[in-house]
Amino acid sequence: MGPADTVNYGRQTKLKVALGRRYHFAASHRLHSTRLSEAQNRELYGKCNNPYGHGHNYVLEVLVSGAVDPATGMIANLAELDAFVQRQVLDDYDHKSFNEDVASFRDVVPTTENLCIDIFQRLKTFPQATLEAIRVEETSNNSFEYAGEHTEEAAQ
Amino acid sequence: MVLLTRKIEFSASHRYDNPNLSPEENRRVFGKCNNPHGHGHNYTLEVTVAGEPNPVTGMVLDLKDLKDLLEREIMQRMDHRNLNVEVPELAGKIPTCENLALLIWNLLEPKIPAGTLHRVRLYESPDLFADCYRPGASNRGGSNFASTYFPDPKAEN
Numbered sequence: 001m002g003p004a005d006t007v008n009y010g011r012q013t014k015l016k017v018a019l020g021r022r023y024h025f026a027a028s029h030r031l032h033s034t035r036l037s038e039a040q041n042r043e044l045y046g047k048c049n050n051p052y053g054h055g056h057n058y059v060l061e062v063l064v065s066g067a068v069d070p071a072t073g074m075i076a077n078l079a080e081l082d083a084f085v086q087r088q089v090l091d092d093y094d095h096k097s098f099n100e101d102v103a104s105f106r107d108v109v110p111t112t113e114n115l116c117i118d119i120f121q122r123l124k125t126f127p128q129a130t131l132e133a134i135r136v137e138e139t140s141n142n143s144f145e146y147a148g149e150h151t152e153e154a155a156q
Numbered sequence: 157m158v159l160l161t162r163k164i165e166f167s168a169s170h171r172y173d174n175p176n177l178s179p180e181e182n183r184r185v186f187g188k189c190n191n192p193h194g195h196g197h198n199y200t201l202e203v204t205v206a207g208e209p210n211p212v213t214g215m216v217l218d219l220k221d222l223k224d225l226l227e228r229e230i231m232q233r234m235d236h237r238n239l240n241v242e243v244p245e246l247a248g249k250i251p252t253c254e255n256l257a258l259l260i261w262n263l264l265e266p267k268i269p270a271g272t273l274h275r276v277r278l279y280e281s282p283d284l285f286a287d288c289y290r291p292g293a294s295n296r297g298g299s300n301f302a303s304t305y306f307p308d309p310k311a312e313n
Contacts, residue, residue, distance in 0.1 A: 073250030
């Protein structure tokens, strides 16, 4: 077995294996920046600036990598990953208003870009495996990805 | 460099059980995946090949060749099979999504007819998948297809 995030396999000297898991949550938000005027907010965010907010069914995709444990065939125990994501993200996010209920967005506009950054911070301490990246689908047509400080590097 | 992704689907059964663990430990570690009579999934496999388009054909590789390779190496080996019993390459391994993705990489990588294997992504269900790729490379495939394969019936746009 190679270093923690690689696996020796066949003719490949090293190969990365990652586990992807998708989670679902529903939440409301309003896109409104305190640094802009009311008119500028309406102009910039359009219907997302509606004062009463609106919501989405979000999908969160979590990608973790690590060595495959020969005893279990797994990178990380799924039940433990699920419990961690539940505790770190879903308990705080699901069926909430980002603007009103989630402290991370007190001074941060809850765009899905900013959700990605907040979720990455919440999940990067997962003890059993390395957090590679997260992806959030705000709708089935809009999705966002973040891989920490290495996002640009990883995209190349 | 261009990434080209082909998708196939197959159905197979499996069971997670480590003979070195007691029945109680197996149930604790693997939960319902330890059911003695097994269970099955509809797997979706995305195979991504990286390469430069050939100047004459405009192709990274001939998709027909890739399709034939996937039929021969994956479909005939795994489709409508019991992964524990009928796939000898998995003997002594737990047939998890991770191990299956590793096996698929190992079967395909030496035989990719042109370009190089960039990523293997295996979906066991809409919400669980494993990726294999080279360290230092990105895990990007041609696209992220999950929503296309498994559309959310509640999504409105």
